[in-house]
Amino acid sequence: MADGVALALALVVLAATLGVAVARPPYLSEAVAASIGAVLLVIVGAVGLSEVGDALSDLGPTVGFLAAMLLIADGCRRDGLFDAMGALMARGAKGSPTRLLAFVFVIAAAVTAVLSLDANVVLLTPVVFATAARMRTSAKPHVYACAHLANSASLLLPVSNLTNLLAFQASKLSFTRFAELMALPTIAAVGVEFVVFRRFFAVDLKRPRHAATRPARPELPRFPLAVLALTLVGFALSSVVGIEPVWFAAAGAAAMTIPALARRRATPLALARGAEPGFLIFVLGLGVIVQAASGNGLDTAVRDVLPSGSSLPDLLAVAALSAIFANLVNNLPATLMLVPVAAAAGTGPVLATLIGVNVGPNLTYVGSLATLLWRRILRAEDTDVELGEFLRLGALTVPASLVAATVLLWLALKV
C-alpha cells in the first residue's frame, strides 16, 4: 500500500476512534472501536504485524503499570481515603471558601501526583463537590480547581498521568530523576493556577461571616496511606536496587487488593472492573493505530515540525506545539505521536512535550475536535455553563503555566 494512502487511512481510523471515545454511543465501546480500527489497519497492510508486535510490547509494561495504579486508587476509595480527605478539607476550611480552595489545591495536587489524574477526576472531584455543598458555598471554584489540577499537577511523577508513563518508558529516565526534573515545573504550573484562581473567583470566594460548626477531626485510614507511602519509597529506590518501578506498583496493587478479596470486601469481578480492562484495550488499540500513522510518514512530519534542541526557545516551542496538538486531537493520541520523536531528541524535549500535553488540555479538556461534540452534549443537557468563562479561565492559566513550567524545566536541566 502506498504510504500516502496508508497514512490517510490511519488518520481516518484515528479520527473515527476518537469520535467514538468522545461521543460514547451505547452500541459501540471505545475499546471495541480501537480494536476494530487496529485490526482493519493490519488487514489492509497499513501496518505490518512485526510493527504491531513492537508497539504492543512497548506499550504492554506501561499499560500494566497503569492497571496497577488504577487498582491502588480503587483500593484507596474502598478504604475511605477520599471521604476522609473531604472531611479533612471541611475541617481545615473553618467555613471560609478561600481556605477551602487552598485545601482543595493541596489535596487535589497531591492526589493527582501520587494516584494519577484519573483518581482526582473520578474519585476526588465528587468528594470536593459534596464538601462544598455541605459547607454551603458555591462548588464552582472548587470543581474547576480539581479539573485544572488534574492536568497541571500531573507533571510531577511518571505515575501522575498516562502520558508521563508513556514518556517515562521511552525516555529511559529513572523514577527519581524524572521527579527531580519535573518538581519545579509542577510547582510553577500549580502556583500559576492558584494565583489566577484566587483572582478569577475572588467574588465567589468571599462571603459574610457566620458562625460555622467545625466538623470533627476525621480518622485517616492508615492502611491505604501506608501502602501508598511504601509504594512511593519503592519507586524512589527502584533505580538503586535495580528493580523496575512497575513491580513496586504491582506489589502495591496486590497489597491493596488481596486483603480485600480475603475479607470478601470486594469481589474478583469488582476488582477486575477497577483496573478498567476496556481502557487498557483502548490504549493498546490506539497505540497500534498511531503506529500505523507514524510508520507511514507522520513521524517524519512530526520530526520536521518539533524542535530537537534543548535551548530555552526550543523547549518553549516544543511545549507550545504539544499543547496545541493536545488541544486539537486530545492528549493521549498527541503523546503517542509526539513522544517517540521527542524521546529520540533527548530528555529536555520529551519533558517539554509532557508539559505541553499535560497542561495544554486545560484550554478545552477534551481536545477541540472533541469539543465540537462536547458542545452538542452541553446543549442537550440544558446547563448553565458559561462557555466564555470556561475558555477565559483556560486562556488565563494555560499560556502562563506553560511558560513558567518550561522555564523551570530548562533551569532544572542546567543544574
Next chain:
Amino acid sequence: MRALVWIIEDTWEDTVDEAAAFLPTDAEVTLLHVASTEPETLARAARRGLLGRQRPPDLEQPLRVISEQAAHDLLADAATRLGRPARLDARRGRVKHEVVAAAEGMDFLVLARDGDRERLGPRSLGPAARFVVDHAPCGVLLIWPDVAPALTTIPPPPPPGTPPPESPPRG
C-alpha cells in the same frame, strides 16, 4: 401579598432575616433555591476529557443526588430560620432563568446581592442577580448581606470631560 425569597448558599441567613423583618406577617412566602447544574457539568466534562475510561455506574456517587439533598437541607433550615409558614421551591438548571420563572405571579421578590460586597457599585451584582433584577416580573427587594459598605467606597467622580467608563467585563 405573595412574596418569593430567593436564597443562595453563601448569603441565605441574611436574606431570610431581612425577609422576616420586611415582609408583612400575612404575606404568603415561598422560599426558592435553584441548584446550578454548572459544577456537575464541569465535573462531567473533566471526566469526558479522560478518553476511554469507563466506570461502572454503581461506583459513581451521582452528583445530582448530593446537590438535591443539599438544597433540601438548605431550604429546611431556611424555613426554620424564617419562623413562619412558607412554601419551599427547589429547582435546578439555569439559575437566573429559573428565578425569573418562579417570580411569575408574585408581588415581591427578595434577593441578596451576589457580587463584590466590599464596595458600593455595579459590581455588587453578579451575573445572576443582575439578570434577575433586570427581568423580574414583580417588585424587588435587594438586600446587602452583612452590612452595606460605606458611601466612601464609591470612587470620586472623574474630572469633567473624561469619557464614561466601560461597563465591567464580569457584570
